[in-house]
Amino acid sequence: MNRYLPFEWIAATRFMRNGLMQTLLIISGVALGVSVIVFMSALLTGLQSNLFRRTLDYQAQIVIIPPEDVARPLRGGEPVAEAAILQPRSQRLRSVDQWQKVRDLIRRMPEVVAVTPVVSGPGFAARGDASRAVNITGIEPDSYLRIIALRDKIVAGHMSVSNAEIVIGIELASDLGVKVGDKLSLSPASGAMQTLIVSGIFDFGNKGINGRNVYVALRVAQSMLDLAGGVSSIELNVRDPFLAETTAQQITTQTNLQVDSWITTNAQFFTAMSAQTLSNNFIRFFVGLTAALGIASVLVVSVVQKSKEIGILRAMGTTQQQILRVFLIQGGVMGLIGSLFGSALGAVFLSFWRGVAKNPDGTQMFAITAEPRLFVIATIGATLIGVLSAAAPARRAARLDPAVAIRG
């Protein structure tokens, strides 16, 4: 008898050891459940963060643009009844009004981590006879690179956009046959052409972006797109990307500008992610419930099997609370041991998955990070479930009438 354990722990562990087959079966059940939860959660988190990263790699979480031009009917005078077709106005490139003030206002918001002004407009990139339609993006590298990890995507040259430099995508470089150090002609849709030197080539892993986006200095873009001193948008990132819409709405109310968060611009993607999270939670809930029912059923059987022993323990001075604890401990211990094995099993599944889910070139399909937090939460959760599921059988055991229990 272990002298470092109190009565309840001694009785609980002996009861479990005595019904070893039952105990092992339910621990295996809990372990399997926990391993599924750990594996699925890590997989889903990895998948989501991968999709999320890919989506937000090349776009800011919140983009502020000037309000759209709208055609208004003339006002004043007698209302004239006429059948008129109101054509929507074409949207010309305009600057965000007083953008420096707006930027400073946003910068002061606590949830904002980075703000940058951007000038963006259509143009053509040409070299020799070849030309391609591009999206000219003028940036302030210091602040822009805090929002878009462009530097990490550079595959040739370096990230530099001084007055005479341009950074282009790998697809465009291939189409135009340019490499780092080569010259490239860039012209806006209407306006003067400018010759720039390719300083870096990026690869976002997205053919469209790689073929269309070109990055130049803010001033270069301003002069090319005829927005001297202005910016076409202000872009920002917030601490929690999933709260971007809330921040966007706050900015809208404060500035009267058009503010789009990545959640609204990628509504379908966001809905899919939410559905995934919801289905994962459902699966977790039902796996947890199954484990709980398993533990409870084993303990209910145990209470019936041991009713005489419980009666005797009660007769010799064991209180109801002590009996209650004996069974709660059993539930908790089964949950704890099951969850420890389950966490280990989940880690094995994950490493197996890492070995299987690979790209043709042998690299990881996507990174799965099994955070220690996940294992800790699974372990604590399973232990709690064990204790909770033991509550009903434990109460039943504690309330057994010793006289009836002994006589059977």
Added chain:
Amino acid sequence: MADIASAVKPVLQLVNIHKSYGTGTRVEQEVLRGIDLVLRKGEFAALIGPSGSGKSTLLNLIGLLDRASSGQLFIDGEKTGALDDTSLTRLRGRSIGFVFQHSYLLEEFTALENVMMPLLATHGWPSEAMRTTALELLGRVGLERWKDHMATELSGGQQQRVAIARALAMKPSMILADEPTGNLDTRSADGVFDLLREVNARLGTSFLIVTHDTRLARRCDRIIELVDGRIVSDQPNLQVVRHEAVE
């Protein structure tokens, strides 16, 4: 043999105890009808009676495993009627030892651990003193050699001896024995009964033994007969008293 005349302190006192089941329903049944009983320190009494006479109900009430419908019950002078469940449990553990027809040892534990169990349940943590007490008691019932055997590895007679040692662990003032030899062969039964008498003589523990076995009852100092929930006879067993006088 305890000297009944000198043992005057009552360890158990029942005053006009009634017990009914199904109170307020059409099937209300009064099982005990006004029981008055006193058991003094060192007494060795048998409770006999036909099936359905209320013996088991009375034993449950005395053992604080059930509550009376009316009347007063005192254990070691303490009035039990108003005590809550935990206090009753503690009093039961402290003052009353149980020996049943079946030993009901905990099969997960060794003989020694079974004897330690009441002490462990009361004090919470195991200690060397508990082990010493349990070893001494196992020695007293002649099973010191079997201390490390699991309960299931012992014979019926040995299990009942361990149960007696367990009942003595808390040094109770009274042991309630319900057909303690009912499940044993004659030889083992005699051995167990002799052990009960020895404990009674050496430790002065009072015994109330419920039995159908008249042979066993005749070896007790006092015989209480219960019929239809009433004590119809309660007298010293002259046979035993005479036998003692000759000795």
